[in-house]
Amino acid sequence: MATFPGFQVPRPVEAVVAGITPNISALFLNQDITLGSASASIWAGSYAAHQPVDVIHSAYSAVHQSDLAENFYNRIWLIPGRLDLGNVVSVQERPVSVWNAHFTPRTLSQIDREDADGISLAGQPSPPLPFAALQERIWTVAVSTDGPPVVDARIVWQLQDEQPLILVITGNRITAWPFAPDWADGVQESLEWLTELLTSTSGVEQRRSLRLSPRRSFEAEFYAEGRERVLLDLSLAGWGGRIWALPVWPDIQLLASVTAAGALTVECDTRWRDFRAGGLALLRGESAFEYEVVEIQALAASAIQLARPVQRRWPAGSRLYPIRTAQLTEQPALTRLTDTLYSAQARFLVMDSSDWPEVMPSTTYRGWPVLEQRPEESEDLSVSYQRLIDVLDNETGLPQFSDQAGIGFPVHGFRWQTEGREEHAALRSLLYALRGRQKAIWIPTHAADLVLVDTVAATSSVLDVELVGLARFFRADAPGRRDIRIELYGGQVFHRRILDVSELNVDVERMAIDSALGTVVRPSDVARISFMTLCRQDSDSVQITHETDTDGISTASTVFRGVRDELQ
Incomplete structure (x- = not known):
């Protein structure tokens, strides 16, 4: 004690x-x-003190926590260890440093290269190369457009008594398609979705979109003369099966001001064009030999910010295009027009994701959007009916026809014409929202199908119209002729469903609609009464014809087919 x-x-x-x-x-x-x-x-x-003298011991599991010296010193550092170059459209240079973090000297014995065609190292003497204690040496790795189309290289630094330092370099070599299209017949753009369609015998469908974004392709005719003719021939011979940096020709614009060599910003209008951060753009002069591909780092409404400075001066009036990577779907045939002039028709498939904002019309009826835009009618539009007909034919007697759904599905042709980039962008957003055959939308006929003959009270749910045979052929469960669009000269529009039809006399039919219009409507107030059909597109593919660049005119056409989605 x-x-x-x-x-x-x-x-x-x-x-x-x-x-x-x-x-x-x-x-x-x-x-x-x-x-x-x-x-x-x-x-x-x-x-x-009478405290106990024995100590109670406890055992704990633990790990070693490294300190600063252990984390950073007594080793060799390679910074960075990987270069992901993406699309290589011009010579790409990156700094790579090797740091001897030992407190004693080391010696670099050799540098090995694996699958490194078109890749060079500069900035340091050749091995053997001494490293003093804590010394850092920096190399410049340059990757050119010459070499295999896929870059998957290894550069290995071998140092005395150390593990090899391995730099992994990946990317895709692409070259620009510098030839300008001939606009005489325009540039064709194709958008192709993919929809899985399951149809019941009643005509009700289950539709599933199988692509996140459509396949996109461009087709145009080209003329090459003089030196450009030889360049076209050699380009197809040497690079025809590889990936191209393809200018999006309809999105061309001319530079409003000079872009100096070394600039990191190009002043331009990026609205409603296919520029995107991380993408590419092409600056082009008057010939196919004057071009430069630049990488976009960020976008603003009036400029693009570049990841690296431009290499040369580009005067006002130089052409600027967004770029998509693309591949020739087939090797174009060159037509020799003269000994100095070639023509060629080329079709390119875009090889990266072509996303675009999806926007449906804001007006809706019964839960689906309504396409209020009128079709462009400089060309005739077709209207037909499609039925689910089964034919039983044993080749000896008369065939037996069976209409499974018992109704006809209206099929409407539709055509658009856009002027200016904003209208073109709105059309593209609609096509992306429809997603080929997947999405449904109300399509009015935009024709004077019915003519009102008597004034309709504000509280009335009855319309008297000129007799057209509706009472005879009307079916409440049939798509296409049971929904109407009433347009007034004052701009008001009503969408209603027909519940029943009866003949009053030889000239007049009376329609009962699902709800009153809420205002007095006189025959003189009505601009048009059209039938409406709930439709989907009849094809997963849509063609856009760019008559000029998208500051000008573009046209597109499709076919809409009636559906019975309301029965689902």
Whole structure:
């Protein structure tokens, strides 16, 4: 037992005498502490500690936590360890550093290259190369457009008594298609979705889109003369099966101001064009030999920010295109018009994802959007009916025809003509929203199908129209002729469903509609009463003809087919 000389004073917290106790609640606070009581409590004598002398030991699992020296020193660093170059359309240069983080010298014995055609190293002497303690050396890795189409290279630094340092370089070599199309017949653009379609015998469909974005292709005719003729021939001979940096020709614009060599910004209008951050753009002069491909880092409405500076000066009036990577779908045949002039028809398939904002019309009826835009009718539009007909024919007697759904599905031709980039962008957004055959939309005939003959009261749900045979052939469950669009000269539009039809006399039919119009409508107020059909596109492919660039005229056409989505 140990004995200590000393004295005891009251403490704010007093506990039981035992040094260890299970009675934790025995701890209490002594509130009555004063200096007088403290001085009066001093006792002379010796203090005996009766605490246990044995220590209770516990075992814990632990891991070693490295310190700064262990993390950064006594090793060799390669920075970076990987270069992902993406699309290589011009010489790409990147700095790569090797740092001897040892406190003693090291020696670089050799540098090995694997699958590194078209890749060079510069900036340091050839091995063997000494590294002093804590010394860093920087190499410049240059990847040119010459070499295999797919870059998958390894560069290995071998240092004395160290593990090899391996730099992995990946990317795709592409070259620009610098030839300008001939606009005499325009540029054809194709958008192709893919829809899985399951149809029941009643005509109800289940439609599933199988592509996140459509396949996109461009087709145009080209003329090459003089030096450009030889360049076209050599380009197809040497690069015909590889990936091209294809200008999106309809999105051309001319630079309004000079872009100086070394500039990191190109002033331009990016709205409603196919520019995208991380993508490419092409600057082109008057010939196919004057061009430069630049990488876009960021976009603004009036400029593109480049990842690297431009290499040469581009005057005002130079052409600027967005770029998509693309491949020739087939090798074009060159037509020799003269000994210095070739023509060729080329079709390119875009090889990256062609996304675009999807926007349906804002007007809706019964939960589906309504296409209120009138079709362009400079060419004749067709209207027909499609039926689910089964034919049983044993080749000996008369064939037996069976109409499974018992109704005809209206089929309407539709054509658009857009002027300017904003209208073109709106059409593209609609086509992307329809997603080929997947999505349904209301299509009015935009024709004078019915003629109102009597005034309709605000609270009336009955319309008297000229007799056209609707009472005879009307079916409440048949798509295409049970929904109408009423357009007034004042701009008001009503969409209603026909519930029943009856003949009043030889000239007039009376229609019962699902709800009143809410306003008095006279025959003289009505501009047009058209039938409406809930439709989908009849094809997953849409062709856009760019008569000029998209500042000008573009046309597109499709066919809409009636559906019975309301029965689902």
